[in-house]
Amino acid sequence: MKVIINGQPITTDRPMTILEAARICDIHIPTLCYHAKLGVAGNCGICVVEVAGSANPVLACETEITEGMEIVTDSARVKALRERRLREILSSHPNDCLTCFRSQGDCQLQDLVYQLGIDMDTVTFRSQAQMVDKDLSSPSLLRDMNKCIKCGRCVAVCDQVQGIGALGYVRHGAEEIIDTVSGLPIAETSCIYCGQCINVCPVGAITENLSIYQFTKAVADPDMTVLVQIAPAVKVALGEEFKLPAGTDVSGKLVTALRLLGVDKVFNTDFSADLTIMEEGTEFLGRLNNSGQLPMITSCCPSWVKFAEQNYPQLLPHLSSCKSPQQMFGAIAKTFYAQKENLNPGKICVVSVMPCVTKKFEASRPEMARDGIREVDIVLTTRELAKLIRLNKINFNQLADGDFDYDLGFATGAGTIFGVTGGVMEAAVRTISEVITGTQREKIEFMPVRGLAGVKEAEITLNGQTLRLAVVSGARNAARIMEQIKDGSSPYHFIEVMGCPGGCIAGGGQPLPVMSTEIQNRARGLYAIDEGKAVRKSHENPAIKAVYEQFLTEPNGHLAHELLHTHYTD
Ligand code: HC0
Numbered sequence: 001m002k003v004i005i006n007g008q009p010i011t012t013d014r015p016m017t018i019l020e021a022a023r024i025c026d027i028h029i030p031t032l033c034y035h036a037k038l039g040v041a042g043n044c045g046i047c048v049v050e051v052a053g054s055a056n057p058v059l060a061c062e063t064e065i066t067e068g069m070e071i072v073t074d075s076a077r078v079k080a081l082r083e084r085r086l087r088e089i090l091s092s093h094p095n096d097c098l099t100c101f102r103s104q105g106d107c108q109l110q111d112l113v114y115q116l117g118i119d120m121d122t123v124t125f126r127s128q129a130q131m132v133d134k135d136l137s138s139p140s141l142l143r144d145m146n147k148c149i150k151c152g153r154c155v156a157v158c159d160q161v162q163g164i165g166a167l168g169y170v171r172h173g174a175e176e177i178i179d180t181v182s183g184l185p186i187a188e189t190s191c192i193y194c195g196q197c198i199n200v201c202p203v204g205a206i207t208e209n210l211s212i213y214q215f216t217k218a219v220a221d222p223d224m225t226v227l228v229q230i231a232p233a234v235k236v237a238l239g240e241e242f243k244l245p246a247g248t249d250v251s252g253k254l255v256t257a258l259r260l261l262g263v264d265k266v267f268n269t270d271f272s273a274d275l276t277i278m279e280e281g282t283e284f285l286g287r288l289n290n291s292g293q294l295p296m297i298t299s300c301c302p303s304w305v306k307f308a309e310q311n312y313p314q315l316l317p318h319l320s321s322c323k324s325p326q327q328m329f330g331a332i333a334k335t336f337y338a339q340k341e342n343l344n345p346g347k348i349c350v351v352s353v354m355p356c357v358t359k360k361f362e363a364s365r366p367e368m369a370r371d372g373i374r375e376v377d378i379v380l381t382t383r384e385l386a387k388l389i390r391l392n393k394i395n396f397n398q399l400a401d402g403d404f405d406y407d408l409g410f411a412t413g414a415g416t417i418f419g420v421t422g423g424v425m426e427a428a429v430r431t432i433s434e435v436i437t438g439t440q441r442e443k444i445e446f447m448p449v450r451g452l453a454g455v456k457e458a459e460i461t462l463n464g465q466t467l468r469l470a471v472v473s474g475a476r477n478a479a480r481i482m483e484q485i486k487d488g489s490s491p492y493h494f495i496e497v498m499g500c501p502g503g504c505i506a507g508g509g510q511p512l513p514v515m516s517t518e519i520q521n522r523a524r525g526l527y528a529i530d531e532g533k534a535v536r537k538s539h540e541n542p543a544i545k546a547v548y549e550q551f552l553t554e555p556n557g558h559l560a561h562e563l564l565h566t567h568y569t570d
């Protein structure tokens with residue numbers, strides 16, 4: 001099909017919208033609502049264009065091209081229409097860019113104001129009288145519906161991708177708004193805090209519940225020892241905030257940046273992921289050999305755990321009793337490490353840097369504390385850490401590489417791949433297979449669980465016994481696998497579940513945008529780190545061996561149970 005856009009002839013080989021055709025030839029038509037993956041279009045009215053022969057301008061995102069169509073995307077008329085529509089949107093938006101987390105780089109509305117050259121002195125914003133209260137009910141998410149531009153992306157991702165349906169359009173006509181479907185604060189809904197809605201919001205209507213101030217206060221306190229742990233998926237994504245390609249391993253610079261920010265020790269969640277494999281692998285073998293509840297399902301993703309608690313309370317015994325690596329880290333830091341270094345656990349502040357917003361909720365759960373002392377005190381998202389680095393004028397790309405502090409910082413490649421869907425299962429297979437057979441695996445990689453598919457299946461035969469494995473990411477897929485267990489048709493022994501499609505690399509706290517390209521490159525980055533490591537199996541981690549020898553004694557032992565395992569609430 002041939003069309004002409006702004007005088008430029010374009011040939012396409014399939015039907016598509018004007019917006020898609022324009023993008024193919026790098027003609028930028030602005031839009032605030034369109035999202036290819038979500039099928040959202042036609043809500044913001046910004047992408048107007050003129051078509052020869054048509055009296056009225058059309059929306060480029062929902063108008064299909066036809067043979068010979070002549071389109072103009074930048075006429076004075078469309079520019080005026082876009083400006084009028086933008087002013088309408090701004091009239092119900094607060095003028096608070098100064099304090100908005102998404103300001104400067106991550107706000108598509110702000111970008112559009114600059115692109116269209118709007119004179120801000122002539123704009124009317126949402127008035128104080130029109131303001132509604134922010135929803136501060138969740139430790140993970142902050143909803144400020146004053147900023148919502150009703151694009152509908154959050155509604156689509158929550159419903160179509162995650163299958164949760166916590167958000168929707170409510171009221172009608174001019175009164176229409178996006179809210180929780182029930183009208184209740186988000187903490188009282190079916191929301192699992194995955195943060196996928198944050199990642200698609202074009203403005204700052206839904207963001208993480210910020211912890212930047214608590215961090216700044218902790219590092220300024222001379223009586224506090226601040227220990228940081230960095231999650232696997234952060235290392236291959238943070239660089240994007242500083243214009244490095246997705247998947248670049250910035251672990252070394254990250255360590256240096258955190259030291260410059262004033263923390264005392266930089267440790268590694270990959271280390272406690274290795275610890276999780278020791279505990280979870282032992283738990284699995286115990287269930288397998290003693291007719292325990294199978295399939296066993298991983299429990300390191302707090303969105304997944306919340307989903308299971310809310311929707312499948314009768315199946316909770318299938319979840320591993322292991323705490324997540326984030327919480328295991330905190331538990332070990334405030335016991336083993338505190339004793340070793342003669343520190344008062346009450347004066348240790350554990351900070352996690354996570355690709356996830358649910359980790360804030362997980363850290364705040366009542367059972368994730370001991371004697372009134374929380375295991376993890378502060379959780380920063382990848383984006384929050386990037387903001388801190390920028391605010392402190394640290395020239396990230398010029399930093400020299402630092403090394404993790406050893407005791408709780410030495411990690412294997414198995415711990416690193418936790419950050420991508422299939423990684424926990426692969427790490428578990430590397431260890432379980434050697435424990436069962438007593439021999440070294442010929443090939444370290446376990447390819448059937450790799451790739452970004454939402455549901456993956458694999459089998460492994462060890463000493464004549466075939467284990468059936470499944471790897472699931474995204475809440476909608478998790479529901480399918482749980483229905484199988486419920487009706488007794490689940491063929492599996494062991495299942496890995498992560499709440500976000502793709503796993504933590506696509507978490508709700510990661511640099512924006514989080515699209516297929518970024519997700520694929522971050523996955524490649526994690527596998528490359530694993531490949532480059534000398535030690536790639538959790539049970540061979542010398543720092544983990546030291547924790548068992550000097551403190552825990554054995555996996556699933558009495559002390560390990562007390563510190564590293566948990567229970568679930570229906
Ligand atoms: Fe993940 Fe984790 S792998 S949940 O995705 O298991 O957030 O990266 O830190 O805890 O290790 C997130 C990432 C972690 C934990 C680990 C697990």
Ligand code: SF4
Pocket residue numbers: 141157158159162164165166167190191192193194195196197198
């Ligand atoms: Fe839906 Fe996840 Fe957003 Fe909650 S955090 S509203 S479950 S997309």
